[in-house]
Amino acid sequence: LCLGSVAALSQHVQQQQQPQLQLQHQGGVRTVLGRYISPETYTLPRVWGELLQGGGGTASYAEMLAGVQAHNAQHAWSKRGIAVTPVRFDCSPAAVPAAVSVYADGSVLVTHGGIEMGQGLSTKVKQAAVAALSQLLPEEQRPLPLSLVRLAASSSEVVPGGGPSWSSTASEGNCQAVMNAAAKVVARMAPHAQVGKDGLATWQATLAAICTDVGFAPNAAMLSAYGWFDGSTGSGSAKQSVRYSTFGAALSEVELDVLTGERRVLRSSIMYDCGYSLNPGIDLGQVEGAFVMGLGVMLSEDVQVQPATGKLLSGTTWRYKIPHYDLIPHNFNVSFLRDAPNPRGILSSKASGEPALLASTSALMALQAAAGAAASEVAGLLGVGASGAWLQQHQGTSTGGSVGGGRGMAGAGVGGSSGGWVMGSGDCGGSVTAASSGWRVLSAPATPQKLKGAVGSFSVADVLEAALAACSVG
Numbered sequence: 146l147c148l149g150s151v152a153a154l155s156q157h158v159q160q161q162q163q164p165q166l167q168l169q170h171q172g173g174v175r176t177v178l179g180r181y182i183s184p185e186t187y188t189l190p191r192v193w194g195e196l197l198q199g200g201g202g203t204a205s206y207a208e209m210l211a212g213v214q215a216h217n218a219q220h221a222w223s224k225r226g227i228a229v230t231p232v233r234f235d236c237s238p239a240a241v242p243a244a245v246s247v248y249a250d251g252s253v254l255v256t257h258g259g260i261e262m263g264q265g266l267s268t269k270v271k272q273a274a275v276a277a278l279s280q281l282l283p284e285e286q287r288p289l290p291l292s293l294v295r296l297a298a299s300s301s302e303v304v305p306g307g308g309p310s311w312s313s314t315a316s317e318g319n320c321q322a323v324m325n326a327a328a329k330v331v332a333r334m335a336p337h338a339q340v341g342k343d344g345l346a347t348w349q350a351t352l353a354a355i356c357t358d359v360g361f362a363p364n365a366a367m368l369s370a371y372g373w374f375d376g377s378t379g380s381g382s383a384k385q386s387v388r389y390s391t392f393g394a395a396l397s398e399v400e401l402d403v404l405t406g407e408r409r410v411l412r413s414s415i416m417y418d419c420g421y422s423l424n425p426g427i428d429l430g431q432v433e434g435a436f437v438m439g440l441g442v443m444l445s446e447d448v449q450v451q452p453a454t455g456k457l458l459s460g461t462t463w464r465y466k467i468p469h470y471d472l473i474p475h476n477f478n479v480s481f482l483r484d485a486p487n488p489r490g491i492l493s494s495k496a497s498g499e500p501a502l503l504a505s506t507s508a509l510m511a512l513q514a515a516a517g518a519a520a521s522e523v524a525g526l527l528g529v530g531a532s533g534a535w536l537q538q539h540q541g542t543s544t545g546g547s548v549g550g551g552r553g554m555a556g557a558g559v560g561g562s563s564g565g566w567v568m569g570s571g572d573c574g575g576s577v578t579a580a581s582s583g584w585r586v587l588s589a590p591a592t593p594q595k596l597k598g599a600v601g602s603f604s605v606a607d608v609l610e611a612a613l614a615a616c617s618v619g
Contacts, residue, residue, distance in 0.1 A: 226514030238318035258307020265427035277327035326372025406597030439505025
């Protein structure tokens with residue numbers, strides 16, 4: 146999944162602690178892996194800016210930041226964190242074949258090499274077939290009814306070399322292959338075109354002119370054709386490979402129970418560049434589903450093996466926790482970047498699905514911020530009345546603030562008191578900024594046990610001792 150990192154790094158430049166992306170991209174940008182991204186396809190600055198300003202009707206970063214800071218100042222054992230993470234994902238559809246056949250009754254049979262696995266490929270392919278075949282009709286009568294098209298089961302007996310269904314690009318490649326095949330059929334039908342009162346009447350009249358005596362006389366035109374998508378669009382000097390980067394960004398707010406390590410994702414907002422979506426309903430579901438899958442990776446799915454033998458210890462859901470309902474953000478918003486056609490894509494679209502999985506890093510980064518804020522405050526609170534031995538043991542617990550930092554430290558500012566940047570995991574999502582008065586580096590998944598350890602090692606007795614000491618001091 147981790148095919149490339151965002152080239153333009155984020156930087157903290159304003160006093161209100163709002164992360165900003167460098168916008169020096171007039172001549173394009175080059176990633177750390179050497180990939181050049183042309184300026185007309187580099188939409189990350191727009192994605193980043195609209196998300197932080199509250200694009201799609203959601204709260205802005207500044208509003209969320211203020212809320213997190215207020216919460217952390219008022220709650221000792223509940224801390225919130227906020228983080229923004231960008232995403233870049235390389236996309237390049239594989240070469241695939243397809244076949245289209247039109248029958249005398251007007252129905253259309255499409256055979257493609259893709260595998261429908263719930264990603265909506267079949268629906269998009271039907272739409273592509275209708276769009277291409279509708280070119281036979283006058284513009285005011287388009288499109289043909291989708292009900293005319295049915296799909297045959299994918300079979301190498303009909304379309305050999307079907308190619309892989311992977312990397313979130315199978316829908317695009319198969320749509321283009323089907324459109325190429327349909328264009329050949331339309332070219333053969335065009336000399337016999339008729340005009341009816343509506344699109345369906347025109348379609349049926351044209352077929353009646355071609356199939357004059359079904360079963361006895363040959364058709365006037367061949368109504369079946371193969372199409373091939375070779376990984377490129379256009380022809381001649383305009384031919385170019387379909388290879389592009391898709392961009393997105395996510396803003397997440399989380400809450401951490403300091404005593405138990407339990408965590409909740411309160412809010413996540415995603416701004417995603419889908420180009421001109423082939424089907425916004427499908428792509429929206431793909432982005433939402435991928436993000437939730439990513440939350441499982443980041444927050445709960447912990448693969449455990451026996452060190453000596455390598456035996457899998459987490460082979461059931463008793464110990465391996467897949468995403469469940471309480472991991473889904475309580476407030477979940479997904480918006481697509483508007484007016485952002487992909488000049489290198491198929492029908493100006495971009496892939497959805499896997500790219501959005503990487504956006505879930507925002508929840509992990511936000512939990513790191515919350516854990517850092519909690520660690521600073523816990524060290525301060527317990528330092529009031531804890532024994533000298535406890536203090537000596539936990540002097541290193543506080544980050545971004547001294548022991549005794551107190552409850553005024555909000556776990557919500559970018560870089561916090563240190564003002565530093567925290568880089569993401571290289572190719573797995575790019576640069577990351579998160580807000581916290583301290584910082585705790587967590588490896589995924591951020592389970593309650595890990596979060597509890599990141600906050601600090603203390604017992605109930607320590608807490609009671611600190612509370613009694615605080616009362617006596619007061």
